[in-house]
Amino acid sequence: xxxxxxxxxxxxxxxxxxxxxAELSHAALALFDRRGFDRVTVDEIAAAAGIGRxxxxxxxxxxxDLPWGDFEELLAGMETYLRSLPxxxxxxxxxxxxxxxxxxxxxxxxxxxxxxxELLLRVPALQAHSxxxxxxxxxxxARFAASRLGVPEGSLQPQAIAWALLGLCLAAYEQWLxxxxxxxTDILRESLALVKEFRNP
Numbered sequence: 001x002x003x004x005x006x007x008x009x010x011x012x013x014x015x016x017x018x019x020x021x022a023e024l025s026h027a028a029l030a031l032f033d034r035r036g037f038d039r040v041t042v043d044e045i046a047a048a049a050g051i052g053r054x055x056x057x058x059x060x061x062x063x064x065d066l067p068w069g070d071f072e073e074l075l076a077g078m079e080t081y082l083r084s085l086p087x088x089x090x091x092x093x094x095x096x097x098x099x100x101x102x103x104x105x106x107x108x109x110x111x112x113x114x115x116x117x118e119l120l121l122r123v124p125a126l127q128a129h130s131x132x133x134x135x136x137x138x139x140x141x142a143r144f145a146a147s148r149l150g151v152p153e154g155s156l157q158p159q160a161i162a163w164a165l166l167g168l169c170l171a172a173y174e175q176w177l178x179x180x181x182x183x184x185t186d187i188l189r190e191s192l193a194l195v196k197e198f199r200n201p
Contacts, residue, residue: 082098
């Protein structure tokens, strides 16, 4: 509801508007859960969050970006973490450690993360869009692997490692979604154990 007074800009009443990407994402996930991703519009998300359509697009470029939350910030954190590891940590161990840290969540975020991954892995409309994010994730992995192996980032070894690591993570996510109550990091460790052959020459 909007109340207008003479000489004053419109003032919103009702629920407190969201003030962060996380809050907006949570509001959208609640709508997606009730009605399905394809049936919810940007205008409905904005209304549920107590913001205008224009403000929505300051947070996210599109509805398809909502399930990713603060992905760019998290990915930058993962790259910073990898760079902070000493050279004495083997390549495979470094990558596995970074993946676990990237997926470590506070307990209150776990239900939201499960909803996000259900959408990203099982909603056809999101799968093509997700390719762009997977590419960015693989670039971080390949860049680090290339620096450790002393080869160009676009060469076979770092690219193969990045693709393989992404596949192991996605397989772990699928298992996690099928096992309610399971700990994501435990399943990731089980899957990532397969990268023990990713070693410096």
